[in-house]
Amino acid sequence: MTATSTTAIGTLAARLRTVLGTDRVISDRQELRTYECDGLAQYRVVPALVVFPHTAAECAAVVKACAAAGVPFVARGSGTGLSGGALPHADGVLIVTAQMRRILELAPADERAVVEPGVINLQVTRAATPAGYYYAPDPSSQQICSIGGNVAENSGGAHCLKYGFTTNHVTGVEIVTPDGDLVRLGGRAPDAPGYDLLGAFVGSEGTLGIATEVTVRLVRLPETVRTLLAAFDTTDAAGAATSAIIGAGVVPAAIEMMDALAIEAAEAAVHCDYPAGAGAVLIVELDGPAADVEAQFVAVERLCRDNGAFEIRIAADDAERALFWKGRKSAFAAVGRISPDYIVQDGVIPRTALPDVLRRIGEIAAEHGVRIANVFHAGDGNLHPLVLFDDAADGQAARAEAASGAILDLCIEYGGSITGEHGVGVDKAKHMPRMFTADDLDTMQLVRCAFDPRGLSNPGKVFPTPRLCGEVPGRHKGAHPLQEAGVAEVF
Amino acid sequence: MTATSTTAIGTLAARLRTVLGTDRVISDRQELRTYECDGLAQYRVVPALVVFPHTAAECAAVVKACAAAGVPFVARGSGTGLSGGALPHADGVLIVTAQMRRILELAPADERAVVEPGVINLQVTRAATPAGYYYAPDPSSQQICSIGGNVAENSGGAHCLKYGFTTNHVTGVEIVTPDGDLVRLGGRAPDAPGYDLLGAFVGSEGTLGIATEVTVRLVRLPETVRTLLAAFDTTDAAGAATSAIIGAGVVPAAIEMMDALAIEAAEAAVHCDYPAGAGAVLIVELDGPAADVEAQFVAVERLCRDNGAFEIRIAADDAERALFWKGRKSAFAAVGRISPDYIVQDGVIPRTALPDVLRRIGEIAAEHGVRIANVFHAGDGNLHPLVLFDDAADGQAARAEAASGAILDLCIEYGGSITGEHGVGVDKAKHMPRMFTADDLDTMQLVRCAFDPRGLSNPGKVFPTPRLCGEVPGRHKGAHPLQEAGVAEVF
Structure with missing residues (x-):
């Protein structure tokens, strides 16, 4: 930071302290370091200031002060993002919304809740459960990630196959624009007239402003949840079972796949006791009315067997269901047990391309001399390849990075996308x-x-x-044609 | 039109004829009159030119020529819109996409179809049915309205309660921007990185460009469809039944309500033989797996009785089901049998406010001395009040217009919206x-x-x-801060 910018930041800090009070503006270098990264720790930048607004008005005042000073700002919720979307700017202000954590309204009969951006994802479900409702999008980090961060990244989760992403569960937001104005996009109704700026805002990763209030849909708790774990010899067979289930008109709440290497890692970490010798496992979960779920569950079990499942376990109770999920949910961290370093990749392909793409990922691993574990949302083709490497070994990091990039090219080649739910952020x-x-x-x-x-x-x-x-190559500039004396003059 | 603008249009017409051939550019005044309005006939404007592109490239060339000439343009599909969104501009070009009507790809295993904008809504379903799929959004005009028009207006329909609007069923578009560039928004994957410009485009009513190719979701045909018709003494009772059904966690494919006046009109027009003496009828349709539908259907029947239904009929077959729907689907036109003129209003309220709002609509009718019939999508609170009047009677048109506007104020007062599915267009x-x-x-x-x-x-x-x-009150103008020498200089 230059001396002049230090002065500028000092002036801004003083102004922000008059808005927020001294204890909610951090400028001490050691304290600032706490906020140097989000969930993607490979990028680290210490911000110039960190502030904690408690209300929308305070948040707007902070942004207005930044705008007046020409100082960049970055919003951060719980800091669990995996693409570095909340990475601070070295000369900028980090606006932490974590203390804006009130649930402002619960209206289950209208299937709506209104919350501040710092509210934790799972808290919405906890608040709505007594009335028989929950908040559907469930990122793996749902015990700690914030609704504001979910909105910024359009977060997904295992159950988004059936229920959709964050964008399908937000009907309105109040935002602070980059100028510091408070504006409402959408509302309580399912759809609003005019441009769907709400849709454009959800997933804009903090580049269009900061959400200060979010209206979300509440979903009725299902009558029944049934979960099975099926073991296959190969990912091809598990992929074929996935296609068969969807092709039969069943939409499970979740279909998750883990390959042999991912299973190995999960076993090493949490001893989840998955079937021995499996080349792939599927976790299939159905939810809904009991009569429906029972009938479909029978069909899913048959389709798994028809496609080569050599062992199928059905969760007898919530405890066993939790055990099935334990291996899956711990898989990312578990990879640390079998590899010193790894990259979590995130891409999407059409579901029908799963067998092809998994084979090609195997080829990419061989070509680059790295191991790749696959743990992913099979039902919607949202891959999470984990590229294992040892940063201490010469050249491995570069080869892992190259393999990771090649996987994204593969996703694009098959008509998919470079991110399914982690966002672009700084990383992509x-x-x-x-x-x-x-x-x-x-x-x-x-x-x-x-x-x-x-x-x-x-x-x-x-x-x-x-x-x-x-x-930016501009659209034509000029006067509105209705304001012109006549069309001919425009020629 | 001024003499100079006539010359300008003549020059443009000549240019467009070199692009499209002479037979696909209309400039004859009598022929142009065919296109003077869309489904909202109270607004009529004869366009300066009408053109019929056959390909995206031709459509782009037309827009580029308009942009170069500074001439406004309006896209039109089948011209069935109810808010005047395709009303021509007197000094502009009407670009009719109705002849771009190829289904480019059917990929049911990936739940996708790729179509040109002029393809008729129902044709997508007809093409996908042999594979066991259909296109879910079903405006009443689905036998004639175009997918391009559906995208422009974000069209809804009776079954959008369960399945969502057009925006939930379009995953990608190719568009011509107002500059004449071809750009892709979204794709085949459920979600794309970057801003959700696809979402902003869907429902932008032709103001951000013209769709030239649309990738839509295909939905699996349900195993079973069950339909019942329940008669109630009052709309209050029918509204309470609607809330009870949704509150029980059932999401029917459709819940439609008609009040006494709407029933009277439908009887006069199509003799649908609804239960005598009903103050309101509900049509409730469930679809999905047979086991699920059967269990829920029993619950729906019970909830209707618990809330005062004095007669419930269950469709024994497709013929009887069609009869139930005949009264509902003919209701708008049927109102012509009991009133010389009428306004079709379109607004949204939270479902739980239905009884209140219907009472207030009754008061608005009394205050303004007009009759108002209610036919609407009760399940998602999407009202379609029909304000009856006689244009020949002194002052009635003005009173009907005032009552219609008061209903929109009422929707806003209850936290709803001024349009549920017809769009804003020129009308709102x-x-x-x-x-x-x-x-x-x-x-x-x-x-x-x-x-x-x-x-x-x-x-x-x-x-x-x-x-x-x-x-437009601007965002601050200036250089990108990363391009600045230092933050301090901005102060």
């Missing part, structure tokens, strides 16, 4: 041009520049190269 | 400030101006007052 910005043409990216920049022409709101995220908004 | 642009603050509307204008700074793409629709894009 460079991959955006693999998926989008320059025209596609320029079209997105039109919106970014409309909301945030100086790029103060979470700069350096999502888009591959920061550029002056004036550089 | 003036009502937008009742629902949105000036800041909200300015935020939408940021996007409009980013895509279409000269307002050439469907001008005069959606937004209440055309304004120069330079007049």
Whole structure:
């Protein structure tokens, strides 16, 4: 940081302390280091300031002060994101919304709750459960991640196969624009007139502003949940079973797959006692009315057997169900037991391409001399390959990075996407041009520049190269034709 | 039209004839009159030219020529819209996409179809049915309305309660931007990185460009469909039954309500033989796996009786089911049998407010001295009040218009919306400030101006007052902070 910018930050800090009080503005270097990264620890940047607004008005005042000072700002919820979306800016303010954690309204009869952005995902479900409802999107981090972060990243989860992503469960937000204005997008109704700016905002990763209030859908708790674990010789067989289940018209709440290496890691970490010798396991969960679930569960069991399952276990109670999930949910961390370092990749392919793509991932592993474990949401083709490497071994990190990138190319080749639920953040910005043409990216920049022409709101995220908004190949400029004296004059 | 603009249009027509051939450019005044309105016939404007592109490239060339000439353009599919979204511009080009009607790809195993914008809604279902799939959004006009028009208006339908609107069933589009560039938004995957511009485009009513290719979700045909018709003394009782059904965790494919006046009209027109003396009827349809539907159907029947249904009929076969729906689907047109003129209103309220709002609509009718029939999607609170009047009677039209507007105010008062599925178009642009603050509307204008700074793409629709894009209260202008020498210089 330059001396002049230090002065500028000092001036801004003083202004923010008058807004928030001294104890909610951090400028001490040691304290600031706590916030140097989010869930993607490979990127670390110490912010210039960290602030903790308690209300929408305070959040707007902070952004207004940043805008007036020309200082960039980054919003952070619980800091669990996996793409570095909440990575701080070295010369900027980190706005932590974690203390905005009130549930403002519960209206189960209207299937709605209104919450502040710092409310923890699982707290919404806990608050709604007594009335018989829950909040459906369930990232693995749901015990700690915030609704505001979920909105920024359009978070998914195992049960998004049946229930959809965050964007399908948010009907309205109040946001602070990059200028510091409070604006409402959407509302309580399922759909609003005018542009669906709510949809554009959800998943915009903090680049269009900061959510200060979120209206979410509540979903009725299912009458029954049934879960089975099926073991197969190969991922091909497990992939074929997945396609057969969906093709039969069954939409399970979740279909999760783990391959042999992922099973090995989970066993080493949590002793989940999955069937010995499995080349792949599927966890299939059905929920809904009991009569429906029972009939479909029989069909799912048969389809697994028809496609080569050599062992099927059916959870007898919640405890056994929890055991099935324990292996799956611990898998990412468990990989640390069998490899010193690893990259968590996140991509999407059409479900029918699963067998092909898993074979090709095996080839990529062989070509690059790395091991790749696969743990993923099979039902919606959302892959999470874990690329294992040893950072201490010469060249391995580079080969792992190359293999990880090759997997994204593979996803694109099969008509999929470079991220299913972790977001672009700082991590995948460079991959955006693999998926989008320059025209596609320029079209997105039109919106970014409309909301945030100086790029103060979470700069350096999502888009591959920061550029002056004036550089975006423009739409024609000129007067509105209705304002012209006549059409001919425009010629 | 001025003499100079006539010359300009002549020059443009000549250019378009070189692109499309002479027979696909209409400039004859009599022929042009065919296109003077869409489904909302109270607004009529004869366009300067009508053109029929056959491909995306031709459509792009037409828009590019319009942009170069500064001439506004309006897209039109089948012309069935009910908010005047496809009303032509007197000095502009009407681009009819009805001849772009190829189904480009059917991929039922991936639950996707790729179609041109002129493809008729029901044709997608017809093409997918042999494979066991269908296209879920079902506007009443589905036998004639186009997918492109559905995308523009984010069309709904009776079964959107369970299945969602058009925006929930489109995963990708190719569009012509207002500059004439071809750009892709979204794709085949359920979600794409970057801004959800696809979501913003769907429902943008032609103001952000023209869809030239649409990738839609296909949904598995349900195993079973069961339909009942329940008669109640009052709309209060029918509303309470609706809330009880949803509150029990049942999500029917459709819950439709008609009040006494709507029943009277339907009887007069199609002799649907609904139960005599009913103050309201509900049509409740369940679909899905047989075991599920049977169990839930029993629950629905019981909940209707518990809430005062004095007669319940269960459709024994498809013929009887069709009879139940005949009264409902003919209701709008049927109102013509009991009133010389009528306004079809479209608004949304929270479902739990139904009894209150229907009572207030009754009061509005009394206050304004008009009759109001109610036919609507009760399950999602999407009202369609029909305000009856006689244009020949002094002052009745004005009173009907006032009553119709008062109903929209009522929807907003209860936290709902001024349109559920018909769109804003030219008809409701003036009502937008009742629902949105000036800041909200300015935020939408940021996007409009980013895509279409000269307002050439469907001008005069959606937004209440055309304004120069330079007049939109701006976000701060300036250089990107990353490009600055240091933060301090910005102070």
